[in-house]
Amino acid sequence: xxxxxxxxxxxxxxxxxxxxxxxxxxxxxxxxxxxxxxxxxxxxxxxxxxxxxxxxxxxxxxxxxxxxxxxxxxxxxxxxxxxxxxxxxxxxxxxxxxxxxxxxxxxxxxxxxxxxxxxxxxxxxxxxxxxxxxxxxxxxxxxxxxxxxxxxxxxxxxxxxxxxxxxxxxxxxxxxxxxxxxxxxxxxxxxxxxxxxxxxxxxxxxxxxxx
Amino acid sequence: xxxxxxxxxxxxxxxxxxxxxxxxxxxxxxxxxxxxxxxxxxxxxxxxxxxxxxxxxxxxxxxxxxxxxxxxxxxxxxxxxxxxxxxxxxxxxxxxxxxxxxxxxxxxxxxxxxxxxxxxxxxxxxxxxxxxxxxxxxxxxxxxxxxxxxxxxxxxxxxxxxxxxxxxxxxxxxxxxxxxxxxxxxxxxxxxxxxxxxxxxxxxxxxxxxxxxxxxxxxxxxxxxxxxxxxxxxxxxxxxxxxxxxxxxxxxxxxxxxxxxxxxxxxxxxxxxxxxxxxxxxxxxxxxxxxxxxxxxxxxxxxxxxxxxxxxxxxxxxxxxxxxxxxxxxxxxxxxxxxxxxxxxxxxxxxxxxxxxxxxxxxxxxxxxxxxxxxxxxxxxxxxxxxxxxxxxxxxxxxxxxxxxxxxxxxxxxxxxxxxxxxxxxxxxxxxxxxxxxxxxxxxxxxxxxxxxxxxxxxxxxxxxxxxxxxxxxxxxxx
Numbered sequence: 001x002x003x004x005x006x007x008x009x010x011x012x013x014x015x016x017x018x019x020x021x022x023x024x025x026x027x028x029x030x031x032x033x034x035x036x037x038x039x040x041x042x043x044x045x046x047x048x049x050x051x052x053x054x055x056x057x058x059x060x061x062x063x064x065x066x067x068x069x070x071x072x073x074x075x076x077x078x079x080x081x082x083x084x085x086x087x088x089x090x091x092x093x094x095x096x097x098x099x100x101x102x103x104x105x106x107x108x109x110x111x112x113x114x115x116x117x118x119x120x121x122x123x124x125x126x127x128x129x130x131x132x133x134x135x136x137x138x139x140x141x142x143x144x145x146x147x148x149x150x151x152x153x154x155x156x157x158x159x160x161x162x163x164x165x166x167x168x169x170x171x172x173x174x175x176x177x178x179x180x181x182x183x184x185x186x187x188x189x190x191x192x193x194x195x196x197x198x199x200x201x202x203x204x205x206x207x208x209x210x211x
Numbered sequence: 212x213x214x215x216x217x218x219x220x221x222x223x224x225x226x227x228x229x230x231x232x233x234x235x236x237x238x239x240x241x242x243x244x245x246x247x248x249x250x251x252x253x254x255x256x257x258x259x260x261x262x263x264x265x266x267x268x269x270x271x272x273x274x275x276x277x278x279x280x281x282x283x284x285x286x287x288x289x290x291x292x293x294x295x296x297x298x299x300x301x302x303x304x305x306x307x308x309x310x311x312x313x314x315x316x317x318x319x320x321x322x323x324x325x326x327x328x329x330x331x332x333x334x335x336x337x338x339x340x341x342x343x344x345x346x347x348x349x350x351x352x353x354x355x356x357x358x359x360x361x362x363x364x365x366x367x368x369x370x371x372x373x374x375x376x377x378x379x380x381x382x383x384x385x386x387x388x389x390x391x392x393x394x395x396x397x398x399x400x401x402x403x404x405x406x407x408x409x410x411x412x413x414x415x416x417x418x419x420x421x422x423x424x425x426x427x428x429x430x431x432x433x434x435x436x437x438x439x440x441x442x443x444x445x446x447x448x449x450x451x452x453x454x455x456x457x458x459x460x461x462x463x464x465x466x467x468x469x470x471x472x473x474x475x476x477x478x479x480x481x482x483x484x485x486x487x488x489x490x491x492x493x494x495x496x497x498x499x500x501x502x503x504x505x506x507x508x509x510x511x512x513x514x515x516x517x518x519x520x521x522x523x524x525x526x527x528x529x530x531x532x533x534x535x536x537x538x539x540x541x542x543x544x545x546x547x548x549x550x551x552x553x554x555x556x557x558x559x560x561x562x563x564x565x566x567x568x569x570x571x572x573x574x575x576x577x578x579x580x581x582x583x584x585x586x587x588x589x590x591x592x593x594x595x596x597x598x599x600x601x602x603x604x605x606x607x608x609x610x611x612x613x614x615x616x617x618x619x620x621x622x623x624x625x626x627x628x629x630x631x632x633x634x635x636x637x638x639x640x641x642x643x644x645x646x647x648x649x650x651x652x653x654x655x656x657x658x659x660x661x662x663x664x665x666x667x668x669x670x671x672x673x674x675x676x677x678x679x680x681x682x683x684x685x686x687x688x689x690x
Contacts, residue, residue: 007452011368014361017376021459025381025423028464028486029388029415032479039476042407061399065327067265073549077472081621084629092474095406100332103410103473107549107620108250110633131253137638139253141263156396163395167403 046093048202051169052195054157054179055186059195061155062188063102066143073104074113074199087114087200094203097169109140114200124193146189152180154188220293221300222674224310226580228286229573230669231314232279233662236566239274240655242267247648251641261325269324269336275561276334276424277345278317283569284428285309285352288375290576291435292359295369297679301358309352316344328398332413334420335389339400342390349386353379364682370451374431377459381423389416407475411467418466425565426494426532427458433501433525436572440518441511446503454496461490468539471548480541487539494532501525516591520571523599527563531556546621551643552613555606562602562654570598570661577665582675586667594657594664601654605647612643 010016036042052060063069076082078089090113095101119127123134129147131138157179165171183191249255249264256262293300300306320341328338337345356379360368389412392400404412438445445451467475467483502525511518534556538547547553578585585591619639622630682688 004449008367011373011452012366014357014368017368017373018357018380020456021373021377021380022384024456024459025377025384025463027460028462029384032464032467032482033388033412033415036411036476036479037404037408039408042476043405064329064331066263067268067329067331069331070265070268075473077545077548079472079545079621080627081623081629084623084627085620085633090474092407095474098406099409100330100402100404100413101406101409102331103470105333105469105549105553106551109637111549135634137634139250139637141249141253141256141265142258143263144258145260155399159395160399160401163393163401167393167401167405 042092043096044093045096046091046203048204049094049096050202051097051164051171052198054161054175054182055151055191055194056198057160057164057195058151058154058157058183058188059191059193060102061160062146062192063195065154068112069102069104071104071106071108071140072110072112073107074111075103076111076113082111086111088203091203094200097164099164099167112196112199114203116197116199116201121193121197124196125189128189128192143189146192147187149188151186151188151191152183154191157183219299219676219678221289221303221306222580222677224300224303224306225286225290225576226669226674228282228289228310229577229580229665231310232282232286232569233573233658233665235274235278235282235317236658237655237662239271239278240651240658242271242274244648244651244655246271247644247651250644251648260327266325266327266329269329270321272334273324273336274317274321276420278314278321279569280424280428280565281313281317283572284375284378284424284431285313287432287435287569287572287576288356288428291371291431292356292375293679295365295372295435296359296363297365297682298359298363299679301355301362305351306355309348309355312344312348312351316341316348320344323398326398330390330392330400330402332389332402332409333417335386335413335416338398339390339392339394340397342386342392345386346383349379349383353383364679364688365686366688367686369435370445370448370455371431371433371435373455374427374434377455378423378428378431381419381427381459381463385416385419385423389413407473410470410473411475411479414466414469415463416466418469419463421560422462422465425560426462429565429568430458430497432568432572433497433521433528436568436575437501437521437525438504440515440521440571440575441505441508443504443508446500446506450496450500454493454500457493457496458490461486461493465490465539468544471539471541471544484539484541488536491533491536495529498525498529498532516585516588516595517571517574519592519595520567520574520598523595524564524568524571527559527567527602531560531564534559546617547613548617550613550616550620551609551640552617555609555613558609559602559606562598562605566654566658567598567602570594570658573661573665577668580674581669581672583668583672586664590660590664594660597653597657597660601650601652601657604650604653608643608646608650612640612647616640 076086076090127134128143131140161176320337329336391403394400464486467479468487619631619636
C-alpha cells in the first residue's frame with residue numbers, strides 16, 4: 001500500500017480522520033509539556049520566595065481583576081538594558097506560588113516584576129488614584145474605586161487560601177483562620193499596594209549567584 | 212419537523228450565525244477603537260470600572276475571537292459541510308442549540324469580563340463556569356459536524372472539512388488542558404499549573420488557539436470558498452494533503468516562541484523557535500495552492516467583491532505567516548517582544564486575514580442563501596478599499612511603533628548606561644497611536660457598511676430551499 005492509497009483510506013473514514021488529527025496534533029504538546037510539568041526545579045522556590053499573605057493575595061487578585069497584566073509585564077529578561085532598567089533578571093523559582101503566572105506579553109507601561117520597594121506606599125496610592133498627578137505623561141487609567149471598596153468584600157479569602165493549600169501552597173491553619181481579620185479595615189487599594197511592594201523583593205541576588 | 216426540512220440544506224441556522232457574527236464584529240471592533248482612543252486620552256474611561264482599559268481589552272479580544280470568529284466558523288462550516296457531503300445537517304436541533312448557546316456564552320462571558328471575572332490567561336480569560344459552557348457547546352458542534360460527515364452521501368471527505376475537523380478537535384484539547392483549575396467561588400479559580408509551568412501550558416494554548424482557530428478553521432474557508440468562487444478545482448490535491456498534515460503536526464510546537472528569554476528552560480525556547488520556522492513550509496504550501504487555484508480566474512477579481520476579499524486575505528495570510536516565524540527567531544524577538552509590533556502582527560492576521568476572508572465568504576453566501584443579488588456591489592467595493600486601507604495603516608503604524616520601542620528600550624550608550632527613559636519612549640508613541648486609531652475607525656467604518664449592505668440584502672427574505680444534488684455513482688457511498 002503506497003502513501004496515497006493509505007491516505008485515501010483516511011479521507012474516506014470519519015473515525016480514522018479524527019484519530020489521525022488527534023494523534024498528530026498531540027505529539028508536539030506531549031514532547032514539550034510532559035518534561036516541563038515534571039521538572040522539579042521549576043517548582044522549587046528561591047530561598048526567599050514564600051506564599052502570598054492574605055493581604056497580598058487579595059491585592060494580586062485585584063491586579064488580575066483590573067487586567068493590569070495587559071499593559072505591565074512581570075518578567076525581566078537577561079539582557080543588559082533590562083537588568084539596568086528593572087533589576088536582576090527573573091528566575092523561575094520566584095513564580096512558584098503564581099497561579100496563574102503574570103508575566104504578560106505587552107509593555108505599554110513598564111515591567112513590574114521588581115517594583116517592590118522602589119516607591120513609597122503613598123506614591124503608589126496617589127498614582128493608582130490619579131496617575132497623572134505623579135507622572136504627567138502617564139497614560140494609565142485611574143482607579144478611584146480601589147480607594148472606596150472594602151478589601152474584605154473582594155472575594156472570600158478563606159476559601160481562596162484553602163483552595164491554594166489544596167494545590168500545595170503551605171498555608172497553616174492559623175494563617176487561614178486569621179485571614180479575614182487581616183483584611184479588616186483595609187481598602188482594596190491597600191492590598192494592591194501590599195502586593196506591589198512585595199513584587200520581586202523576595203529575591204536575594206548574592207545568595208542566588210553564590211549557588 | 213416536516214419531511215421537506217429533512218431533505219433540504221439547513222441554511223436558516225447558517226444565516227442566523229452570519230447575523231450574529233456581523234453584530235459581534237461591530238461590537239468588538241468598536242471596543243477596539245475605544246481602547247485605541249484610551250491609549251491617547253486616558254481619561255475617557257470617565258472613572259467607570261467597566262470602561263477601564265484592563266477590563267475592556269479582554270472583551271475586545273474575546274469578542275473578536277469567540278464572538279465574531281467562532282460564529283463565522285460555525286456558519287461557514289455548517290454551510291460547506293452540507294454541500295461537500297451532499298446531505299443535510301446531522302441533528303439540526305443540536306445545530307440551533309450550538310448557535311444560541313454559543314451567543315449566550317459569549318454575551319454573558321463578555322459581561323463577566325467587564326465585571327472583572329478574569330483569569331488573565333490570554334484568550335482564555337473567561338472564568339470556569341464559562342469554560343464549562345464553552346466545552347459543552349464545542350462538543351455539540353463536534354457532534355453536528357462529524358455526524359454530518361459520517362452520514363455523507365459522497366465517499367471522499369472534502370479537504371475543507373479536514374481543516375474544520377482539526378479546528379474542532381485541537382481546540383477542544385487545548386481548551387480543556389489549559390483551563391484546568393480549582394474553583395474557589397463562582398467567579399474565581401486558581402490554575403492547576405503555577406509560574407513557569409503555567410506559562411508553557413498557556414502559550415501552548417495561546418499560540419495554537421491562533422493556529423487552529425484563527426488559522427486552521429479559516430483555512431477551511433479557503434479550501435471551500437476559494438475554488439467554489441473561482442470556479443476552479445483546487446490547484447493541487449496532493450499539496451493540500453501534505454500541507455494539512457504538516458500543518459497539524461508542526462503548529463503545535465511553536466508556542467514557546469512567546470517566552471523567549473523568559474524564565475523557562477532554554478531547550479523549550481529553542482525547540483519552539485525551530486518549529487516556528489519549519490511552520491513556514493505548510494503555511495505557504497496552502498498559500499501557493501490558493502493563489503494557483505485563482506490564477507486562471509484573475510478576470511473575476513475585477514467585478515466580484517467577494518473574490519477580492521478572499522484573494523486579498525490570502526496575501527495577508529502569506530504576510531502574517533512569514534512575519535510570525537521571523538518574530539519567533541530569538542534575536543528578532545529580543546526587539547519585538549513586549550512591543551506594539553506584536554499588536555501589529557496580530558492585526559495583520561486578524562484584520563487582513565481573518566476578517567477579510569470572513570467578509571468574502573459573507574458576500575458570497577448571503578446573496579445565495581436568500582436568493583437575491585447583493586444590495587449594493589458599489590458599497591461592497593468601497594468596503595474593500597476601506598478594509599485594505601485600514602489594515603495597511605494599522606500594520607504600518609504598529610510596525611513603526613513596535614520597532615522603535617524595542618530598539619529604544621534596548622539602547623545603551625558607550626558607558627553602558629540606558630540611553631532613554633521609559634516614559635519618554637512611551638510618550639513618543641502618541642503619533643503612532645493616533646494613526647492606529649484612524650486605521651481602526653476606517654476598518655470599523657467598512658464593517659458597518661457591510662452590515663448595512665448585508666442587512667438590506669437579507670431584509671424580508673427567508674433562505675431559499677436547496678436540495679442536495681444527486682451524487683455521481685463513482686463517488687457515492689455504498690448503502
